[in-house]
Amino acid sequence: ETGVTQTPRHLVMGMTNKKSLKCEQHLGHNAMYWYKQSAKKPLELMFVYNFKEQTENNSVPSRFSPECPNSSHLFLHLHTLQPEDSALYLCASSQGGTGERYGYTFGSGTRLTVV
Amino acid sequence: ELKVEQNPLFLSMQEGKNYTIYCNYSTTSDRLYWYRQDPGKSLESLFVLLSNGAVKQEGRLMASLDTKARLSTLHITAAVHDLSATYFCAVDDMRFGAGTRLTVKP
Numbered sequence: 001e002t003g004v005t006q007t008p009r010h011l012v013m014g015m016t017n018k019k020s021l022k023c024e025q026h027l028g029h030n031a032m033y034w035y036k037q038s039a040k041k042p043l044e045l046m047f048v049y050n051f052k053e054q055t056e057n058n059s060v061p062s063r064f065s066p067e068c069p070n071s072s073h074l075f076l077h078l079h080t081l082q083p084e085d086s087a088l089y090l091c092a093s094s095q096g097g098t099g100e101r102y103g104y105t106f107g108s109g110t111r112l113t114v115v
Numbered sequence: 116e117l118k119v120e121q122n123p124l125f126l127s128m129q130e131g132k133n134y135t136i137y138c139n140y141s142t143t144s145d146r147l148y149w150y151r152q153d154p155g156k157s158l159e160s161l162f163v164l165l166s167n168g169a170v171k172q173e174g175r176l177m178a179s180l181d182t183k184a185r186l187s188t189l190h191i192t193a194a195v196h197d198l199s200a201t202y203f204c205a206v207d208d209m210r211f212g213a214g215t216r217l218t219v220k221p
């Protein structure tokens with residue numbers, strides 16, 4: 001375990017389902033991130049939260065909805081997904097603010113399959 | 116738009132050989148990060164390079180940063196099978212290169 005825990009590890013959902021991915025960090029970090037990793041685009045930054053505030057949304061479709069209730073928890077709510085959304089979704093955290101001296105810690109990811 | 120380019124994307128090398136992976140980026144960045152990812156696993160932080168001229172070494176891997184040339188290198192010395200993995204570089208705002216899939220053969 002890296003200190004960043006993602007659940008579930010695997011998820012299969014239909015295109016009409018609604019599901020949520022969860023990320024939790026116990027590192028005292030203030031910034032959290034969602035990434036999408038697929039064969040077509042290895043690591044795409046989706047959302048960034050700094051001190052619970054969303055600071056970046058990289059033109060992600062509205063069928064992906066992030067939520068950050070506190071600095072330790074990050075969710076990604078999914079609805080009416082498409083098969084091309086099948087990918088590994090990675091959560092990461094960092095100390096936040098300017099000057100990331102210690103890099104970023106990644107969770108193990110959620111392997112999502114949309115059928 | 117910031118671009119982060121790694122090359123090569125695929126690298127097959129013999130055990131005991133040396134090689135270098137390159138990471139070029141298109142805008143100014145004072146920091147550069149290298150990560151390793153094993154198949155089916157998450158990303159593991161290898162190096163954090165914080166300034167121009169920074170050099171860090173860990174075992175058979177050495178990373179360097181030239182912010183003026185917007186270039187970082189990851190040098191592999193006397194490769195061993197355990198180094199087989201995908202290596203990613205990332206810049207300031209955590210945008211990643213496409214990754215270099217390294218395979219070390221006996």
